Structures are given as structure tokens and as C-alpha cells.
Amino acid sequence: MKFTNSLIKGKLLKRYKRFFADIKVNSKIITAHCPNTGSMQGLLDEGNEVLVTEHNDPKRKLKFTLEIIKAKKRFVGVNTHRANKIVNHGLENKLISEFKTIKNIKPEFKFSDDTRFDFLCDNNLIEVKNVTLFRENDIAEFPDAVTSRGTKHLNMLIKSIKKGYKPYVLFLTQIQNINNFRIAKDIDHIYFENYEKAKKAGVKFLAYRCKLSSKEIKIEKKINIIDERL
Numbered sequence: 001m002k003f004t005n006s007l008i009k010g011k012l013l014k015r016y017k018r019f020f021a022d023i024k025v026n027s028k029i030i031t032a033h034c035p036n037t038g039s040m041q042g043l044l045d046e047g048n049e050v051l052v053t054e055h056n057d058p059k060r061k062l063k064f065t066l067e068i069i070k071a072k073k074r075f076v077g078v079n080t081h082r083a084n085k086i087v088n089h090g091l092e093n094k095l096i097s098e099f100k101t102i103k104n105i106k107p108e109f110k111f112s113d114d115t116r117f118d119f120l121c122d123n124n125l126i127e128v129k130n131v132t133l134f135r136e137n138d139i140a141e142f143p144d145a146v147t148s149r150g151t152k153h154l155n156m157l158i159k160s161i162k163k164g165y166k167p168y169v170l171f172l173t174q175i176q177n178i179n180n181f182r183i184a185k186d187i188d189h190i191y192f193e194n195y196e197k198a199k200k201a202g203v204k205f206l207a208y209r210c211k212l213s214s215k216e217i218k219i220e221k222k223i224n225i226i227d228e229r230l
Contacts, residue, residue, distance in 0.1 A: 001082060001085045001086045001089045001216060001217055001218060002215060002216040003053060003067070003214070003215060003216060003217075005054055005055065006054075006214075007051040007052065007053060007067060007068070007215075008025060008051065008052050008053070008054060008064070009025070009049065009051055010023040010024055010030070010049075010050050010051075010052060011023065011024045011048070011049060011050065012044065012046060012047065012049075012050050012069065013029065013046060014044075015034055015040065015044050018037055019033060019034050019035075019037075020032075020033070020034060020062075021034045021050075023050055023052060023064070023066070030052075030063075030064050031062060031064070032052050032062060032064035032065055032066045033060075033061075033062040033064065033065045033066065034066045034078070035065060035066070035078075035079045035080055035081045036066075036078045036079065036080050036132070037080070038080075038132065038143070038144045038145055039144045039145040040069075040078060040132060040144065041133055041135075041144045041145075042072075042133065042134065042135060043069045043071045043076060043078065043132060044069075045071065048069050048070055048071055049069070049070040050066060050067075050068065050069050050070070051067050051068040051214060052064045052065060052066055052067055053065045065079065066078060066079065067079050067082075068212060072134070072137075074134070074175055074176040074177060074178070075175075075176040075212040075213075076132050076134075076174055076175050076176070076212075077130075077132070077174030077175075077210060077212055077217050078132055078174070080130045082217065083128050083130040083172050083174075084107065084118050084119075084128055086172060086174075086217055086219060087118070087119065087126070087128050087170060087172060087219070088105065088107060088119075089218060089219070090218065090219035091105050091119070091121060092105065095208075095218065095219040095220075096206070096208060096222075097222065098168070098204075098206060099121055099124065099126075102122050102124065103122060104120075104121065104122055105121050106119065106120040107119055109125065111125070111156060111160065112156070115152070115153070115156045117153070117156075117157075120165075123165055123166055124165070124166045124168060125157065125160050125165045125167045125168065126168045126169075127153050127157060127167075127168070127170070128170050128172055129142055129150065129169060129170070129171050129172065130172050130174060131171050131172060131173040131174065131175065131181065131207075132144065132175065133184065134175055134178060138178060138180055139178070139180045139181070139182055139226065140171075140173045140178045140180065140181045140182075140207070140209070140223070141181070141182055141183070141184040142171055142181070142183060143184060143187060143188050143191060144184070144187065145187065145188070146187070146188045146190075146191075147188055147191055150188075150191050151188075151190055151191050151194045153169075154169070154191070154194040154195060154197070154198045154203065155198075157169070157198060157203045158197070158198055158201045158202075158203060161201060161202050161203070166204070167202075167203045167204070168203070168204045168205070168206060169198075169203065169204075169205050169206070170207075171205070171206065171207040171208070171225075172208060172210065173207055173208065173209040173210065173223060174209075174210045174212065174217065176209075176210075176211075178223065179209075179223050179224065180223060180224045180225075181207035181223055181224065181225050182225065182226040182227075182228060183195050183228070185228065205225060206222065206225075207222070207223045207224070207225050208220070208221065208222050209221060209223050
């Protein structure tokens, strides 16, 4: 997924009210939209290098959007609105080995009256989770806050098996050069318990990391999932 606008470099001052981030660009302070409702744990230190896009749409309340934060010497993609575009690009360009032979890609598949999954690819259901948390040097983690929505998705994916679907959760790890992934069970133990339940039921879990630059973000390689017992 290529950026259509050039990215602007700045320094993070603060994020507040969930959707706002004050950023210093040269000698000017701008306010950017923060398209990430998670805790963004470990990413919000004052002075962190950031990359933002600029938009000239007069209908937008904020002209800038926060895209990437550099933390602990790694670029991290924080715009959750781009996650499905990155995965769609990966599916179309055969960058995800498990789905190289698919013929049909249907985004935003309505599974039931109250549940949509991110993709239906032939009979494969794919739910995408954007990953930005890393508390140890080479281990990415999800979630970064309690996620009742994530737990609901796991239980609905289990139900999908009886309807003939092959369900997957794809942890899209937008963390540069990270090699391992695990569930952050200390942050949301209920999600971890349902993750274990879903694995036993037949839901497949994948973790792929992204390659990030000022020009594009794309899926780079599959990474190891560290499984821990309850």
C-alpha cells in the first residue's frame, strides 16, 4: 500500500482525547488526527519521531493524520484505518502464503446481522487485527487494551466452522523488523482464554509483519507465534 501523499517528519508532543496528537514540525506545532483508539502503549513518549500525511480536503476538520511513530528505534504503523488496505494489497499480490491460491476477495463480509469480518476469500474468513505493541525487544503483542470486540470475533469465528468456513485471525504486525508475536494475556486474560478455545476449535492464527517506509507499508514476512499455556 503506497502513500498517495508525501509523509512529513515531526516530533510527538502529546496525544490526547484519543483522536488528537500535537506534533512539532520544524518550528511549528500542528494538531493531527490520531486514527488509533487503542492505548498505543509504549509509543507515546514525548519527542518520538513521527510521520504524518497532509490532506487538503476542505471537509476535514484536521489537515494532518498521524501515520507512523518511531519507538525504540523501530517504525510502527499506527493508522488502523490502513490495516485492511495493507492486507488487501497482500492478498492481491500473493504476499500471504496461506492465501496464494485464492480466486475471490470480498472485503467487509457480512456474516450475521451483528457481525462483519474483514475478508471472505473463497471460503476463508479473515479477521485482521492491527498490532503495535512491543514491550520486549523482539516480541510483538496483541491486544494493547481489553478488547471485548476481539473476544466476540473469536466466538463468531468458532461458529463459522459449523457453516463450512475456514476461519483465520491475521495479526498484522506493523512493527519494523520484529520476529515474534504473542497474545498479551496479562492485558486481557479473557481474550487469551478465548484465543486458546478458538485454536482448539479449529480457528487458524497467523502473524505477518510489515515493511514500513515513508513511501509505503506492505506485508513483508510471516513471523513466529509464541504459544503460552493458561
